[in-house]
Amino acid sequence: MSFRRTRAIFLKELRHIIRDGRSLALALAMPAMMLLLYGFALSLDVDHIPISIYDQDGSSASRSLAKQFEGSRLFDVKSRALNYREIENGINTNQILVGVVIPRNFGSNLATGHGAAVQLLVDGSDSNTSGIAMGYAESLVQLYSAEISTEIMNRRGVAPPAPPVVAQARVWYNSSLQSRNFVVPGLIAIILMILTAQLTTLTIAREWEMGTMEQVLSTPIRPTELVLGKMLAYFLIGLIDAILSFVAGVTVFAVPFRGSLALLTVSTLVFLCGAMFWGLFISAGSRTQVMAFQMGMLTTFLPGFLLSGFVFSIDVMPGWLQAISVVVPSRYYVSILKFLFLKGVGLEIVWPQLAYLILFGGIVFWLSVRRLNQKVV
Amino acid sequence: MIERIAVILRKEFIQLFREPRMRGLLLVPPLLQLIIFGYAVTLDVDNAKIAWMDGDMTPESRALLARFEGSNRFQIVATPQSEQEMQSILDHGDAHGVVRVLPGFARDLARGRSASVQVLLDGTNSNTAALVSAYASGVIASFSNDVYRNQAKNHQTVKLSARSPGSSAIPALPAAVSSTRVWFNPDLRSRNYFIPGVAVNILFMVTLTLTAQTIIREKEIGTMEQLMVTPMRPIELMLGKTIPAAMVGLVDLVLVTAGALLIFKVPFRGNFLVLLFSSTMFLLTSLGAGLFLSTISKTQQQANMASFFFSSPAFMLSGFNFPIANMPLPVQYLTYLNPLRYFMEIVRGVFLKGVGVSVVWPQMLALVVYGIVIIWLSTIRFHKSLD
Numbered sequence: 175m176s177f178r179r180t181r182a183i184f185l186k187e188l189r190h191i192i193r194d195g196r197s198l199a200l201a202l203a204m205p206a207m208m209l210l211l212y213g214f215a216l217s218l219d220v221d222h223i224p225i226s227i228y229d230q231d232g233s234s235a236s237r238s239l240a241k242q243f244e245g246s247r248l249f250d251v252k253s254r255a256l257n258y259r260e261i262e263n264g265i266n267t268n269q270i271l272v273g274v275v276i277p278r279n280f281g282s283n284l285a286t287g288h289g290a291a292v293q294l295l296v297d298g299s300d301s302n303t304s305g306i307a308m309g310y311a312e313s314l315v316q317l318y319s320a321e322i323s324t325e326i327m328n329r330r331g332v333a334p335p336a337p338p339v340v341a342q343a344r345v346w347y348n349s350s351l352q353s354r355n356f357v358v359p360g361l362i363a364i365i366l367m368i369l370t371a372q373l374t375t376l377t378i379a380r381e382w383e384m385g386t387m388e389q390v391l392s393t394p395i396r397p398t399e400l401v402l403g404k405m406l407a408y409f410l411i412g413l414i415d416a417i418l419s420f421v422a423g424v425t426v427f428a429v430p431f432r433g434s435l436a437l438l439t440v441s442t443l444v445f446l447c448g449a450m451f452w453g454l455f456i457s458a459g460s461r462t463q464v465m466a467f468q469m470g471m472l473t474t475f476l477p478g479f480l481l482s483g484f485v486f487s488i489d490v491m492p493g494w495l496q497a498i499s500v501v502v503p504s505r506y507y508v509s510i511l512k513f514l515f516l517k518g519v520g521l522e523i524v525w526p527q528l529a530y531l532i533l534f535g536g537i538v539f540w541l542s543v544r545r546l547n548q549k550v551v
Numbered sequence: 552m553i554e555r556i557a558v559i560l561r562k563e564f565i566q567l568f569r570e571p572r573m574r575g576l577l578l579v580p581p582l583l584q585l586i587i588f589g590y591a592v593t594l595d596v597d598n599a600k601i602a603w604m605d606g607d608m609t610p611e612s613r614a615l616l617a618r619f620e621g622s623n624r625f626q627i628v629a630t631p632q633s634e635q636e637m638q639s640i641l642d643h644g645d646a647h648g649v650v651r652v653l654p655g656f657a658r659d660l661a662r663g664r665s666a667s668v669q670v671l672l673d674g675t676n677s678n679t680a681a682l683v684s685a686y687a688s689g690v691i692a693s694f695s696n697d698v699y700r701n702q703a704k705n706h707q708t709v710k711l712s713a714r715s716p717g718s719s720a721i722p723a724l725p726a727a728v729s730s731t732r733v734w735f736n737p738d739l740r741s742r743n744y745f746i747p748g749v750a751v752n753i754l755f756m757v758t759l760t761l762t763a764q765t766i767i768r769e770k771e772i773g774t775m776e777q778l779m780v781t782p783m784r785p786i787e788l789m790l791g792k793t794i795p796a797a798m799v800g801l802v803d804l805v806l807v808t809a810g811a812l813l814i815f816k817v818p819f820r821g822n823f824l825v826l827l828f829s830s831t832m833f834l835l836t837s838l839g840a841g842l843f844l845s846t847i848s849k850t851q852q853q854a855n856m857a858s859f860f861f862s863s864p865a866f867m868l869s870g871f872n873f874p875i876a877n878m879p880l881p882v883q884y885l886t887y888l889n890p891l892r893y894f895m896e897i898v899r900g901v902f903l904k905g906v907g908v909s910v911v912w913p914q915m916l917a918l919v920v921y922g923i924v925i926i927w928l929s930t931i932r933f934h935k936s937l938d
Contacts, residue, residue, distance in 0.1 A: 200856050211864060215882045216873040218678045224876070239727075265734065266910050268896065284727060291730045298736030299903045300744050302594040302678065303874055309685045312729045319727040338660055338702065339615075339695035340667045341688045346641055348674030356676050372859070376852050464764050467855045472580060475863075480591040485872065487679055490597060495590050509644075516675050519642050 175398050183395065183403025187377065191407060198411075201373060205365045205415040206422060212361050213427050218353040218485070220306040221248050225272040226264050228255040233281025239292070239318055243274060248310050265297045271307055272296050284322055347516040358429045359511035360484035362419045366442075367449050367478045367504045368471075370412040374453030375470035377404050378546075379460045397546035401458075401539065405450045412446045423515075432518025441514075441528050445507045448535035449474075452503070455542035458549065478504040503534045555783055559791030563765065567795055577761075581753045581803045585746075585810045592745040592872065599683045602629040602646040604637055609657035615668070618694050619650065624686045641673050647683045648672040660698060735820075735903045746817045747902040748871045750807045751895050754830065755837050755865070758800040760858055762841025765792055767854045770845075785933055793838045800837070804830055811902075820905030829897045829915055835922025836890035843925055846932035865891045893917045 191198055227243060229236050243249050252270050255261045261273035273295035283290040294311050298304050348355045378400075381387040390400065420438070423429050431438075453470060460466035480486060481495070482504035488496055499505050506527040513519050513527075521528070568574050601619070605612050619625045628646050631637040640646050651669040659666035670687045672680045736743050769775040778788060808826070811817045840861060848854035867873065868882065869891035875883055886892045893914040900906040908915070 197852065197856065200860070204860065208863070211882070212867055215868060215878045217877040218873065219877060220874075222876070266900070266904055266906050268900075280727075289728065291728050294729050294731040296731060296733045298733035298739050299899060300874060301736055301739035301741040302744075304733065304736075305739050306681060306685075308731055308733070312731065315727055315729040322727060337665060337695050338663075338698040339691055340665055341670055341691040342667050343670045343672060343684045343688065345672045345674040345680055345684070348677055348680070351674055351677040351681055353677045355674075372855075376855075380852070463851045463855075464768065467851070468580075468760070471859070476584065476587065480588060485676075485678070486592055486594065487596075487676060489600070490593060490595065492590050495587065498587075512675050513644075517642055523642055 175396065175402075179395050180399045180403045180406075183400055184406050187404050187407035190377075191411070201369065201411050202414060202418075205369055206418045208365050209358070209361060209419050209422050210426065213354065213358050213423070216353075216357050216361070218302070218357070219351075220303050220310075222250040223248060223272060223303075223307045223310065224250050224252045224270045225274055225311075226253045226255045226261055226270045227251055228258070228261055228273060228275045230278045231276050231280040235281035235284050235322075236276040239276060239280075239315075240274075242314060242318055246310075246314060249314075261295060265295070268297075270297075271300075271304060272311055274311070287326065354427055355429050355516060356512060357485070358423050358427045359515045360482070360508050362416075362423055363445075363504055363508045363511050364475075364478040364482065364484055365419065366412065366416055366446065367507070368474045369415060370408070370446055370449040371453040371456075371470055371474045372467075373408040373411060374404065374450050375457045375460075375466045376463050377408075378454060378457035379463045379466035382461050383463055397543045400546065401451070401454050401542050405447070405454060408450055409446060412450065413443075416442050416446065429515055431515050433514030434520060437521060437524065438511075438514050441507065441510045441524070441531065444528065444531045444535060445503065448503050448531055448538060451535055451538040451542055455538050455545065458542050458545040474504075477502045481505060482508045484508055501534075503531060506530045506534075552784075552787060555787050556791050556794075559783065559788065560794060563791060563795045566765070567799075577757070577799055578803070578806070581757060581807055582810060584753055585749055585807050586814065588749040589742065589746050589811070589815050592741070592749070594678060594741045594872075595739070596647070596679055596682045596686075597624070598626045599624060599648070599679075599686060600628045600646045601625050601683070601687075602631055602637065602640050602649040603627050604631050604649055604651040606654040607652045607656040611657040611660055612652045615652065615691070615694055618690050619687075622686070622690050624690075637671070641671065644673060644675070646673070647679055648687065650687060663702065742815055743817050743903060744899065745872065746811045746815050747898045748869075748895055750804065750811060751833075751869070751891060751898050752866055752871065753807055754800050754804050754833070755891055755894075756862060757803050758796045758834060758837040759841045759844075759862055761796040761799060762793055762838050763844040763848075763854050763858050764851065765796075766842070766845035767848060767851050770849070771851055785930070789842060789930070789933065793842065796838060796841065797831075797834050800834055801827075801830065817902060819902055821901030822907060825907055825911075826898065826901050829894065829901075829911070829918070832915055832918040832922065833890065833894040833897075836918055836925060839922050839925035839929055840890075843929035843932065846929055865889050868892070869895045871895065887917075890918060890921050893921075 225243065227240050229240060240251075244251050253260070253264065255264070255273065258275075261270070261275070264270040265273065275293035275295065277291065277293065280290045280292070292315050294308065294315075296304050296308050296311075345351055378387070381390060424431050452473070456469045456473065457466050460469060477499075478484070481488065481499040481502045483499075484504075488499050488505065491499070510524050510527045510531075513524050517523075567577070603616060603619070605616065616627075620627060629636075629640055631640055631649070637649050637651075641649065649669075649671040651671060653667065653669065656666045656668070668691055670684060670691075672684055674680045733739060766775075769778065804827075808819075808823075812819055841858075844854055844857045844861065848857050868875070868878070868886050868889055870886070871891075875886050875892065878886070897911045897914050900911050904910075
């Protein structure tokens, strides 16, 4: 392997990049824009749940329960239904998620100590949102119920009993339970994976398609030098994108960064190399750019989005899918980023992930060189 | 005219299926996507992994542990003995949370004082943490209720034996309870919600990229000029280019719907004709977008970049897994420009709610308007790019 020839390839590729200004601008602007848009838009926090209240009772008790729903930040009372049809209609057209039905005699049943039931009709189609909304609505009713009980007990002159066991939930690492804090680091990982692999997937396929590959092959350049030279040229873009994303993540989205900066740098460099080699590996095997693009998207976007633990936890997937996710590099990078950003742990915990990323980069580099060698012969 | 369209259709189909690898790319990825997506996208936490830290070691604390074990929602993966051990479990992410019974738990219960149980959650994934927290609180609350009932019973028997008159019975039941009924998806399976969305996404990606690429390829290779010198009119060329993509898209739709029903047992409550009808409306928009992308790009690389630029926000902002209602208001308005948003609502409505045209007509109308506008725009640009 010669340093001079690698540099020649590197400079040639750099010239290619600079010449196509439009693609370069896209490559630099895209990650920042994607991060800004998605970071703000993608949230799993459930609040302002649209509900409709159907008050069949119209007593002071039912009105005070309705007021509790109105006063809560979590709920947004969209309408007062006058019959079940309106609730059904609201749920069918996605205008409301929960219908609260306060039955007739609610107030009088409460007053006589009989106990009364509030009916909650929940649109279950979006199971995640509705599960959380259901929990909120039920605990609001519970709270209201506790207030009423206390009132009744007070009136009778008995001290209200304290509940025997209380749960004290304490959340570590992300105490306000903001989904942004885990969505943004995951997004950075996925954006970098897609973009960097995308940058390199087309380079060799383009040379095949244009017929310039034969010319390159007739020179004394060896596959190792070709792969390394091309990778280094695009590496610069990937690095700039990475820095931009991290700065945006910490400043714009105020995601806490609790880990070591050096560890972040090392793992990002390793990850970028791996992603670039992956692109080159695909590129070396594709004769057309269309095919290279399709393969690139297929192997980076979907696995990155689905099998990286970005939103969907890997440990609840079926075993065969967990086995597949073992070879997805984004999985390790996503977990490194979450460890570093939120947990602030060090090398003693992230070393297996880092070791895997290094292994991945090495293997893919070797594979792509081998693939080129085969094509040459 | 029909003749000329038929000719270009034939040419397109030959080109499409000539390459064995391309043939595979048209049919295999949709099914593969469905299967991988289908199994991967679930936000349900069926088996939360928790660590159990018992600082009390009494029959009472073990009774609570039995409650957790018997609830089928939790799996006890570790029993840390020290603070450091607990810290390390959470740091490694080995458990979703730690339930910690503090020393004196049984004593407090016996004395009728409030005993507290700490639930420490790994908040890294806020969604999982919220669910696990809710489950754990539920188990603890039901345990608490039973303890309370027992205490109340004992209390009453004591009072009865003391024959104290006028003692009011303590209301053991809460005053107001909620009875919840979940519609359309009673088990709250997230798969039922996601898989129809996957079908939408597959249909979109296949038709968009196919149209954009077949035109660009002709431009790049230079065969576009050859097509231009034939008596073919632009509209015929456009039809000839889009119809094969539409047909491939519809075949994929049927394939994916069948897969959703057979493999994942997603309920289909609506009318298949409504689905097919709205799919053709949706195809107007995705094919139109593909045409439009091909008119603004010169090379395949640019077309790829442009289509990625268009399709990934379209996917992310479609409400597929991040609810639109959670987005900031300006972004919510932005999603009205997204054809995927409307189609997603239609498909989910038809699959899960069994709604018909009477409910989803506004979305259908939006798709038609969107389709007409984008096809009109790309026709104008198409003429220009030919001159």
